[in-house]
Amino acid sequence: MNARDGLEERSAAAVAVPSFSPLYRQIKALLLSRLQAGEWKPGEMIPSELELAARLKVSQGTVRKAVDELAQENHLVRRQGKGTFVATHAEERTQYRFLRLTPDDGASTRLQRRLLECRRVRAGAEAARALELRASDMAVQIRRLLLTAAEPAQPVVLDEIWLPGSLFKGLTAEKLAAWRGPMYGLFESEFGVRMVRAEERIRAVAATRDEAALLGVTPSAPLLLVERLSYTYGERPVELRRGLYRTEHFHYRNELG
């Protein structure tokens, strides 16, 4: 079978390409569109390679390459002997998959949360631009603290979060406070919004008086400012997060390849 033949179903899903789109990329785009459509939910198993190959009239190796790339991009998780599953933030080994803050000593990263605020507001200029909304559109604004779990509890992170109001209709302080596990897990199961990737911009700033009070540092103390924009399927931004990190005993870790 030739890569250019048949496959109407695929060509519809195929994304813009340089000049030539190999078959496995068309399969990949097709699978991605099905993930986006919610055909398989986070944590669920997708059909086996052989079954997909048979259904799509393609060899196993071609499906394999498509699934490999999706697994590498954290959309799918392969488990030998069991199957291939839709990735989820709900059962992360690390409590927070996107949080790169680590204690200086290799100790545990157990942190407790303290919800400060959760309300619906107009997005405003900055959040609207990042989230591709109008400034007058509604947004959910959350403010919260992360503190060390060990007593005495020390504030470490002050987060300020904006979410598009249209996507998070029933999100209340009660729901947030009651939820155990990663916040992104709640977003998945309650609102069907799965974070796929994120971009962060990091700066050093001086604490304002309010920030200093909440984080237990002196005003104008240096803090790490981490601005994160998280995306769901289709490069659609769905969360803006402004985190202030105390870094006397923690650091932001990064790996450069």
Added chain:
Amino acid sequence: MNARDGLEERSAAAVAVPSFSPLYRQIKALLLSRLQAGEWKPGEMIPSELELAARLKVSQGTVRKAVDELAQENHLVRRQGKGTFVATHAEERTQYRFLRLTPDDGASTRLQRRLLECRRVRAGAEAARALELRASDMAVQIRRLLLTAAEPAQPVVLDEIWLPGSLFKGLTAEKLAAWRGPMYGLFESEFGVRMVRAEERIRAVAATRDEAALLGVTPSAPLLLVERLSYTYGERPVELRRGLYRTEHFHYRNELG
């Protein structure tokens, strides 16, 4: 042919494994050991997949998978129609492959260098621990500024670098100042040390009086502290770098998968 047969040459290069080492990983380890041995120099082309397959008595697909992983880990660079080449820091499109600092406006990242110091010193406790030396061993210490290229030149980065003296014997201020292109390119071509990966720890700190003077900020102004430990082949640390970044008009960018 079975994955467990023959292949004395490979088993020697095979690294510790969970319980089962597929053939392509043995090939990968073999290629990696040859890269480490300098059999092919940075920028050079390695033998074609078919030739390697023939020499190693293995199918092209197996070599392919090994090379794929090495390319993904930035050891090799594939160029369709031309060949597969040893990765190098000398011909990076971006001037600095490991520098994640970006201007807030999407403008160019052109920076100029100003060498402040380059001398041979005792490593000292901190650098010795990081570089796996004795505190009494000699190290090369470099201090330099990076400034915006556009006039008026603004200081942006203050770097302090430690290198193991034993590996960088002829490294002098003159050599450094005369070198055009990335510093890591000089390390490759003059000292045969290729940086393979790096770890960074990022913090917010207050500028000391000296640091403030060099960077043109007020004392105790917030700065981004980026501590980088770079490794060459075999997980061997070969550079400790302590960078202080001004982040009023620049930010450290990161992608989270």
Added chain:
DNA sequence: CAGTGGTCTAGACCACTGG
């Protein structure tokens, strides 16, 4: 044991590069 992903092969053909 059956079902899954993981490895390996052999061979055909395609896309890209440079002489």
Added chain:
DNA sequence: CAGTGGTCTAGACCACTGC
């Protein structure tokens, strides 16, 4: 045009999981 990496196939067999 020859030589390179890139794609695709069909089939065999291996390793891991759970019943």
